[in-house]
Amino acid sequence: MSKNPARQIGVANDGSLPLPWLTTALAQAASLAKAHALLIHGPVGGGHLEFGLLLAQAALCEDPTAARSQQPCGRCASCHLVGTRVHPDLLLVLPDALRVQLGWVMDEDSKLNKADAKPSREIRVEQVRQAIAWAQQTSGRGRGKVMLIHPADALNGTAANALLKTLEEPPGALRLLLTSADPERLLPTVRSRCQRLRLELPATDVALDWLLTQGMVDPGPVLRAAGGSPLEALTWATEGLSPVLLAELPRRIAAGDVSSLAGRALPRVIDLLLKLAHDVQVLAAGGSPRFFAVESLPTGTDLSALRAWQRELMRAARHDEHPWNAGLLIESLVSQAAGLWRRQPQTGGRATSGASLNSAR
Numbered sequence: 001m002s003k004n005p006a007r008q009i010g011v012a013n014d015g016s017l018p019l020p021w022l023t024t025a026l027a028q029a030a031s032l033a034k035a036h037a038l039l040i041h042g043p044v045g046g047g048h049l050e051f052g053l054l055l056a057q058a059a060l061c062e063d064p065t066a067a068r069s070q071q072p073c074g075r076c077a078s079c080h081l082v083g084t085r086v087h088p089d090l091l092l093v094l095p096d097a098l099r100v101q102l103g104w105v106m107d108e109d110s111k112l113n114k115a116d117a118k119p120s121r122e123i124r125v126e127q128v129r130q131a132i133a134w135a136q137q138t139s140g141r142g143r144g145k146v147m148l149i150h151p152a153d154a155l156n157g158t159a160a161n162a163l164l165k166t167l168e169e170p171p172g173a174l175r176l177l178l179t180s181a182d183p184e185r186l187l188p189t190v191r192s193r194c195q196r197l198r199l200e201l202p203a204t205d206v207a208l209d210w211l212l213t214q215g216m217v218d219p220g221p222v223l224r225a226a227g228g229s230p231l232e233a234l235t236w237a238t239e240g241l242s243p244v245l246l247a248e249l250p251r252r253i254a255a256g257d258v259s260s261l262a263g264r265a266l267p268r269v270i271d272l273l274l275k276l277a278h279d280v281q282v283l284a285a286g287g288s289p290r291f292f293a294v295e296s297l298p299t300g301t302d303l304s305a306l307r308a309w310q311r312e313l314m315r316a317a318r319h320d321e322h323p324w325n326a327g328l329l330i331e332s333l334v335s336q337a338a339g340l341w342r343r344q345p346q347t348g349g350r351a352t353s354g355a356s357l358n359s360a361r
């Protein structure tokens with residue numbers, strides 16, 4: 001599996017969608033075709049960027065039938081230009097770090113960033129100012145313009161404020177598309193100026209079928225650990241988080257073995273540890289774990305210590321953009337975890353006494 005699977009942009013020549021589950025949301029979007037500013041929200045990994053690009057392609061499509069139905073034709077010159085990211089009336093406003101991750105570095109971006117050691121994870125105010133200047137120029141192909149801001153949560157405070165006037169009164173026939181997995185993090189003034197469209201994750205069978213077409217073998221455990229998000233599952237697979245590793249991970253952590261987490265990005269590690277903490281508590285309360293297989297979970301947990309660990313993880317999650325030393329922090333979090341299964345367990349629940357590596361079954 002390639003490190004950066006190239007993603008299809010918009011509807012292809014043969015009419016196929018980039019992600020099969022976007023059909024429903026695309027139909028819903030038809031009723032919002034007149035909205036000048038649309039906020040696409042919903043869980044991470046549902047395809048916000050792909051969906052935004054699809055709506056942009058629909059708005060700019062030059063096929064008269066397609067324009068009426070809000071379904072891009074995939075065949076006209078405009079659809080082709082969107083598909084190759086060179087449409088003069090489509091502007092993508094992304095954090096530089098995401099652009100690099102997608103392999104979309106362009107000359108002007110490189111020039112902008114050559115002084116920076118690390119590409120920014122924020123959308124900078126200069127990007128918004130350039131976008132506003134672009135919006136005020138005449139449409140190149142005469143069908144209006146589309147600005148896609150992904151994700152809008154990446155707008156820093158100054159950048160979000162700079163955008164407000166354009167969001168309130170878009171010049172000409174400009175359509176603004178914003179995405180966010182967590183709209184509550186946006187400025188209320190940004191939220192209130194947008195109509196909303198929620199993008200849901202696909203049903204499990206749809207997600208599994210799609211992951212198989214992407215070359216994943218046995219996608220079930222990875223999809224489950226990724227919370228049902230197929231795009232996240234695909235990313236996890238490219239990071240080497242295999243079904244075998246996920247089956248072993250909970251007990252490795254309980255034993256204080258940090259080897260399978262070392263070198264991974266801190267947000268990913270914290271996400272995995274939080275999911276483990278969740279599942280262990282659910283299991284102790286007699287419920288069914290959500291992210292890991294029940295037989296993979298260690299039992300005999302000190303639950304009050306587990307909740308303290310969980311609070312520590314949440315605190316680390318809030319500061320994971322600026323880790324003082326990610327490697328040391330991961331070691332420390334895993335060593336705290338190991339302590340949970342070494343302590344004397346509490347009475348009650350399904351927490352059992354004894355050794356650290358008791359199986360649930």
Ligand SMILES: [Zn+2]
Pocket residue numbers: 060061062063066072073074075076077078079
């Ligand atoms: Zn078209």
